[in-house]
Amino acid sequence: MENSRGSFTKGIAAGVVLAALLALLLMLFVAYTGSYNIAASQDHSPFVRWLFSTTMSHSVAARADELEPPEAFSEAQVEAGAEHYKAMCEHCHAGPGVKRAEWAQGMLPQPPHLIDEAAHWQPNEVFWLVKHGVRMSGMPAFGETHEDAELWDIAAFVERLPGMTSSEYAALGQQTGTHKH
Ligand code: HEC
Known part of the structure; x- marks a missing residue:
């Protein structure tokens, strides 16, 4: 019981770390590739x-x-x-x-x-x-x-x-x- 609860918690923690890493990668991608249009001539989504x-x-x-x-x-x-x-x-x-x-x-x-x-x-x-x-x-x-x-x-x-x-x-x-x- 203890063991399966422990590995469930570990799985959640790993998922949170992975999601945070993906969010960071997405931010770096947007910042470095110029893919986001910052023009004042076009409105935000x-x-x-x-x-x-x-x-x-x-x-x-x-x-x-x-x-x-x-x-x-x-x-x-x-x-x-x-x-x-x-x-x-x-x-x-x-x-x-x-x-x-x-x-x-x-x-x-x-x-x-x-x-x-x-x-x-x-x-x-x-x-x-x-x-x-x-x-x-x-x-x-x-x-x-x-x-x-x-x-x-x-x-x-x-x-x-x-x-x-x-x-x-x-x-x-x-x-x-x-x-x-
Ligand atoms: C260079 C242009 C500029 C000047 C000068 C300026 N504002 Fe603004 N003001 C803005 C912009 C742009 C916004 C919208 C900000 C936003 O939506 O995030 C804003 C927002 C506001 C808002 C909120 C309104 C709303 O519904 O979003 C108030 C109140 C306001 N300004 C008052 C003033 C007053 C009073 C002065 C003079 C003392 C002033 N502003 C000078 C550009 C200016």
Whole structure:
């Protein structure tokens, strides 16, 4: 009894080692043969796209969970956030009545139109995304160059984006002169 259970366990262990070796060989094959197309002109397969976007959204949610957003955002924060958005985000993410820059249309993944997508993210998640960026996607990290208070201003503005009209958008972010770059 003991012996047959022992050889069964050994068989499983050998199977796991073999599977790990095959996975490693497959990775090396892909890395060295050039068989995987990394072109930004062609989308990932549906499975790889699903894997990346699901990993990305759960990674952001898990890390942003620890952040406490301010109880309410003031109009002054939305105004200051709009100025940052127009200077640093609009060319990739577009805005009400404003298209993304021509070069940003060649990016993959495509920077989403935040007017449509912002409602899927909590302000603490937007804060985290803007502070840390998303590796290997083109979404930059702004945490090195901006104070947390400025990043909350941006989150305050992004929360307002869904449903914003183009004239409201045009009027915002003109008054403060706080964006120094
Ligand atoms: C150079 C282009 C670029 C700039 C500039 C940029 N982003 Fe992004 N952003 C991206 C890309 C690409 C993604 C998609 C990442 C992904 O799907 O993995 C993204 C994703 C996001 C997301 C998540 C949206 C979603 O549904 O996937 C938010 C929120 C966001 N960016 C906010 C901002 C804000 C706010 C700024 C300005 C402070 C900004 N981004 C600047 C390229 C950019």
